[in-house]
Amino acid sequence: MIRADWIAADWGTSNLRVWAMQGREILAEASSDAGMNTLARDEFEGALLALISDWIDGPTDVIACGMVGSRQGWTEAKYQPVPCKPAGHMVAAPTQDSRLNVRILSGVSQATPADVMRGEETQIAGFLVQNPDFDGVLCMPGTHTKWARISAGELCHFATAMTGEMFQLLSERSVLRHSMGDGWDDAAFLAGLDETLSRPERIATSLFSLRASGLLNGEDGAAARARLSGLLLGAELAAMKPYWLGQEVALIGATKLNEIYQSALATVGLTVRAFDGTEMVLAGLAGAREAL
């Protein structure tokens, strides 16, 4: 039988992940597809209890981050403007069950250029628990990849590239889907990366060329898929040059995405350390709980 000291929750648009915690130790974990955009305001508490009710007895802290704190979430945890200490602010969510003491961490906003994050700030906070003196740039690959400048324990400014979502839309829903295959081809990835990193304007014409190559030369589907990834990531790196040029960069993400970004950043001479996204979010939630 599990009795959680407290509950950690990473609650995004399409998924809910929870952990039964004892201090910083994980006792158990669970997840469901009860993401923010599937729930009405009065359904959040039930979706949470469905996963954690066996773990809790008396009054229990629940620390949550992600889209659960958006305007369409459980309760709005307003964005904190940069520069700020990441995950340094939270709000209480209303509950029926008196055992639950739910706190939701605020996201971070930037006025110019307009940008927002929800969830990544908690990963950054977790990273800073482990690397308190870090001065450099964190890159968090994902559906919407975030690049964040960190200095003196604060998030100074950041930018978002929709590279992951573009890859998904183009490879699954555009005319390019007919040319995509399974697998991966490093050379094709690096060639695509180099093309748009050095000539970012090429992105507009190079995409359809993937389809034409498939039709005319029977280009391999794995090569086409890797080349698409390279073209999109090259355009992202071209846009993010002010973030990575001459900086110390670290990655926070899933292993596979981290590896892709590591190989891309190696082509511009950067050796970057990679950290696991889940570990960082848990460290960030634990830090927020300790600050309660």
Add this chain to the structure above:
Amino acid sequence: MIRADWIAADWGTSNLRVWAMQGREILAEASSDAGMNTLARDEFEGALLALISDWIDGPTDVIACGMVGSRQGWTEAKYQPVPCKPAGHMVAAPTQDSRLNVRILSGVSQATPADVMRGEETQIAGFLVQNPDFDGVLCMPGTHTKWARISAGELCHFATAMTGEMFQLLSERSVLRHSMGDGWDDAAFLAGLDETLSRPERIATSLFSLRASGLLNGEDGAAARARLSGLLLGAELAAMKPYWLGQEVALIGATKLNEIYQSALATVGLTVRAFDGTEMVLAGLAGAREAL
């Protein structure tokens, strides 16, 4: 009662449009959603007859262009490589009904950079019937916009931008859909256009900024939609600069798209004539029929 001298057909991926013709005069027209990708090989003839059988009596020429000539179409009309006379080659399609004499126009291919077109070559041919001495660039806005260099009656080289498809995917299926509204805002369109035309690498970061502006500043949905269009078209114009810089450019497309491209090209000092896509494709099909 209509008796067609011949039948013109513009047969794309998702639609079939046919016209009952007397020389170059339109007697009647019809359309259906029996596009290439909804039909098995032996279903093309039936889909055609469903629209035209009332118009024909004895043996009748049918001149078709578009994806109907692709490998997955009625019969493959192999790409003609550039440089070539556009719509200068056709193949007969097999039929059961002895009244039908179906010819399908070949598309055009380019080896480097790899590119293909099917359908636009017939619009170009129609344009050249009316403007035989044209020496310059034709831009054909659409789902996949084509830019084509024309000289001495030949199509010399061309390039494709997936701008229309990207706009559709991003405005309807990405996270940006939450920020889109109806209507249009010229100033927002031109601001987006200028941003990526002058700094094409910005495309990677400027897209998510649309979403963030909506969240933080409550940016108007019409402005967001127009700005998205401007950002994508600016990136296209940046990529296509070798096509339009210092050239005579003419547009062939639907009225609304032509107007958007005209206003975009006006910002770089180009005054361009615009031609209707349907008129051009019909002129091209009529020219091909006269050459039979």
